[in-house]
Amino acid sequence: MYKIVTKRKLNDLVELMEIEAPFVSRKCEPGQFIILRVDEEGERIPLTIADYDREKDTVTIIYQVVGYTTKKLSLKNEGDYIEDFVGPLGQEAPLHKVKRVLGIGGGVGIAPLYPQLKKMKELGVEVDAILGGRSDEFIILDTEMENTCDNVYYATNDGSKGIKGFVTDKLNELIENGEKYDLVIAIGPLIMMKTVCEITKKLGIKTNVSLNPIMIDGTGMCGGCRVTVGGETKFACVDGPDFDGHEVDFDEAMRRQGMYKEEEKDHVCRLGL
Numbered sequence: 001m002y003k004i005v006t007k008r009k010l011n012d013l014v015e016l017m018e019i020e021a022p023f024v025s026r027k028c029e030p031g032q033f034i035i036l037r038v039d040e041e042g043e044r045i046p047l048t049i050a051d052y053d054r055e056k057d058t059v060t061i062i063y064q065v066v067g068y069t070t071k072k073l074s075l076k077n078e079g080d081y082i083e084d085f086v087g088p089l090g091q092e093a094p095l096h097k098v099k100r101v102l103g104i105g106g107g108v109g110i111a112p113l114y115p116q117l118k119k120m121k122e123l124g125v126e127v128d129a130i131l132g133g134r135s136d137e138f139i140i141l142d143t144e145m146e147n148t149c150d151n152v153y154y155a156t157n158d159g160s161k162g163i164k165g166f167v168t169d170k171l172n173e174l175i176e177n178g179e180k181y182d183l184v185i186a187i188g189p190l191i192m193m194k195t196v197c198e199i200t201k202k203l204g205i206k207t208n209v210s211l212n213p214i215m216i217d218g219t220g221m222c223g224g225c226r227v228t229v230g231g232e233t234k235f236a237c238v239d240g241p242d243f244d245g246h247e248v249d250f251d252e253a254m255r256r257q258g259m260y261k262e263e264e265k266d267h268v269c270r271l272g273l
């Protein structure tokens, strides 16, 4: 059993939990994920690691309360326990020392972006970030990002924080203003990552993305998380979740992501959650 040490609401939909999980916290690296089960009957859900503290033996997860399991998780409080917390899974993000990196995070994608940018900063890289969301309240970890990055820019749909528009509008503006980056790390909705990659491909800027497809076992056995990268089938759970964004077939990934939406809605309604 794994103890919930901290629980914090980041906004109406998104929550943060710090979980006591020494075996995960001692080994995990940015880019990796865990699979948890809330209770014995629970389904397994993958969540990327948003932070870790090797001294406190804790791992931070951030999740959007959107489906059956995240709703059940949200009913737990500090001091409660969750049944399973398996990891670290997946490959660590391919982070190398470059001169200047730009992180682009959308919505809850900001959570897995944060440890990657923190690690880049530790490597001595100059780090900028563009964070986007529907409005000010949907931008998470802004304080942590501001404490880590050299420059943080914001883009919101309603203009309540930063520019009114998308993260890609801010990216275009930075490029037009002559900013140069050796690497872009984009994590967020598939459509956001796809659009970022279309821009950076033309400019020849290497771009890593993190994919979060439907996962079942998380160990490369079921094929549920398959994605096409560079014309080859890859399993996000064992080959990723980070991939070269210029090689990802985003259209296929978007088709697969919507496959079980109706079933999930039905399940949540039936259980009255």
Ligand code: FES
Residues within 6 Å of the ligand: 214, 215, 216, 217, 218, 219, 220, 221, 222, 223, 224, 225, 226, 235, 236, 237, 238
């Ligand atoms: Fe089953 Fe990746 S989740 S192969």
